[in-house]
Amino acid sequence: MNIAEIYKKIFSEKNSKLKERILSIDEGAVLWEKYFRFLPLKLAMPLKKYNLDKKRVLDIGSAWGEFLIHFGPGSKGIEVLPEAVKFSKSLGLDVDEYNFEDEWRENAESFNAIWCSNVLEHVVSPHQLLRNFHKTLKENGLIFVRVPTIPSNWLYLKLNKLLLGFLGYEAVQHINAFTRKTAEFTIERAGFKIIESNNFLPFLKDAFSFITVVAQKIPFEYPQKRPGIHNPKWLSSN
Template sequence: MKHYDVYTERAKELFQLLSPWVSTRTRIMDFGGAQGAILEYFVRAGFDCHVVDYGCRKPLPGIYYRGPDLQGVAEEYDLAICNHVLEHVADPIGELLSVRKALSENGIIFVEVPLELWNKQHPRPPEPVTHINWFSVPSLRYCLKAAGFDVLDVHYSSFRTYSAKRGLAVRAIARKSKAPGRNEADLSPDISELLLLKEIQRGKVGALMENFVSLPPDWATRAQSGEKGDE
């Protein structure tokens, strides 16, 4: 598959996934979406689509380039897409707070990040653009809640990589809450989710883990007991 085919497959899947959350009046912002290729099917359907990305100078036809960042943007969008962005940024919660400000009341955000399990090493094969954050379901939920979102759904999934292979991912859909806040009791990771990740490795999608460095065999036991592994 060529890059165009990969983008088209991703765009179609995203459109199908988010269709229940949009209407013809929905204004969509792709945050960090380069030229906006992931919005292809939304553009075809006539949605008002914008892209925000410091590296974009000429978006694809039908997409408006809003600017390099969200400075000065407030409560203008109904749906924000943050597709494979948070793994690259120094402050994921800060970026999510910026996106939250750009959303209208009860606006929706879709986030997808790669699931790259690692133990003392970066995942392999290496990405051309450095990943500096590694997420799981509990950690992505934490970031969204800390940034003032009510998480509606978060789960493990998969996506097509640019080399046409399948990779693991964490996906979330969340709604803008009334006010951002940090309640550490509410934000604590659920150990059942950590154990679920162990089960995923054993299941049908376990084969997808072959490109990644495995966690130590007793990692779930350590997590449950609160024991920290070697730094």
């Protein structure tokens, strides 16, 4: 769906879904301005470089569908907020409403890529979620994990706070925090090979308080030095 079609969906007075009061026209206008009017740079770069508009992508925490709407045929979102799910479906998007930390419903080897933007810092078990990603991806599938990061030194920290007005990793709803290196390490230890870590300016990837890690699924087994008795029961199925 192109931008013009999105606009028509949200703003048309004749849209039957709007008549059902999913959103008022004014509420739709707010969503349009905030999420849909411009393609975010954090999506624009990987979308083009990795042809995500042609791939079957699973969008984790798909919100209002602002990323999902740009992915290829057969793409799907997972979202826990009922109003966001209902709105996304009104745009014709495929979205399942469930908490992926309570259960994982996705079939093995069913997606070419997984998009996970600003999610890992919220979840109770990042490793468990990444292992589920590994199981769900096709051979050589890709993950795109974006997280807020702790700037690598005090100068970068001060600059981010000055320029952005806040530090994303400090948000009260976050229960995990990463640097670029710890984000890469966490992803590698779940069965992935790091392809790149970047933001808008890759040569300043340690300067900003956010990062997108692109990684590829590789064969994985837990090392022998980790005794199986240490693993929780759910881990044996991953």
